[in-house]
Amino acid sequence: MSTTETPRSIPTALPGFTVRVATPAEWARVTEWANREGWNHGFSDAACFLATDPHGFFLGYLGDRPVAAVSLVNHNDGYAVWGHYLVDPGFRAQGYGRATCRVARKHAGDRILASDAMPGQVTNYTRSGLVRAHDTVHYTGLPRPSGDAAAGVVPYEPAWLDAVTDYDRLSFPDGRPAFLAHWLAAEGHRTFLRVTDGVLTGYGVLRPAPLRWRIGPLVADTEQDGEALFAALTTGLGPDEEVSLFVPERQGWFAAARGLTEEFRVVRMYTAAVPEGRAERVYAIGSLELG
Template structure:
């Protein structure tokens, strides 16, 4: 799971002292949607740049999969372990309120959440320096994922065969998506594709879906995810259609799996640059998907 370390040096403020009574009162429970919006505010303070509608869309996947640690009525820690299906789950959004770091609340929250996934395969994204720790917990590295950010250059012509996704496309999009993601997630896509501010496009070749993508507003610019396509050419057409709706001075970011050890030059050529990498890891086996169709994951929070 992507995380902010409890001893993060980004915050120089000393942890609050906690009384023994407060320590005894620490508990882990299910987060409400409003509480999860607070967690996303913590994440955005760390540079996560969570999309404006992410909480509403993600929370509906598995409302029981969002956990917060509380001292009385104060939120101090959080993690998500979202069950996408009866076979696949995903860790994300591991963060501790800066005022309470270094006191073990994050680890306790994860320990309480862990049983939620049952016997499912569990995915996560780890910062490179944390891979060994995740491995000791039973997860195995699968590949790196590259975070690209920049102000992309516009195409000189409108891409052919790219159309807005309408309700009549939903079933076909869900089927296509299930080949690129380890679960069938039609209900999630029904929220994600048409959430406020989201722009969703599909590429049609001879009347058949050859890919789709979504771009959404965030505190800083826009984020693309997912971007799934049959070929790099299809992905390029979708990318061009999505960024056509972004102002030239606005940033665009995405997370692309680097499955060959040499990330695609396409995003570099279009003005995006690599910011950092995370390592995708799985516990319980590696899901079988059309990995060469994945040009951007949905998010690091839910996979």
């Protein structure tokens, strides 16, 4: 699979509009934009995202002013994920977002692309070659206790990284070792494993964010494994501390059973068929931006 190296700043067909690969300092502005829109990025999200693929984050500038953003992160040689599609409200409907996407698209080469579309944008995404796969639902609320958090649940340690990476590959469309290496042990993240007879049967991550705690990924062999991990992740939260998670629609019952309610939904789309794997074991994805 190929990746086209993107110059630091390149012109577009729009007068005065250029696109560049963002530095971490520049991308901090995008995190601010996103959180003003209510996206509730975790405090360590940006550091983990950029470490996964430093060349996959793009800012569109009108003169010296950043007005558009998109990320296209290459997880490996075969799979990439669109995210962070944002345009400054005062500059929307002028083509700046599309121009930024056209530059970013080259970065992924011929990899399979994934993206999450708001329901009203599905037709536009379809015109760009993406095919609808399923809905992903955002659930929020005060978590209801579930199961026995102590039974077979242990805190994550780096010695488990390879095992978690291999386990995750069974339910994710492709491998994402770089992402997991940063995500599992990021500052503020609480990661737990479910281990049965010495075998990994699930893992989950809780992270702090401005509006409420976020859970994801949460992947488990069985509902009981998922319950035990959910209990471990939420034990210790205050009585008024909410959580949120993005759940594939088919697993929405799990979030509802934990006392959470649907807030909104997006549509997961791909440019080509992806392996289903053990999708039924995904109780929460890591993030919309990186899957």
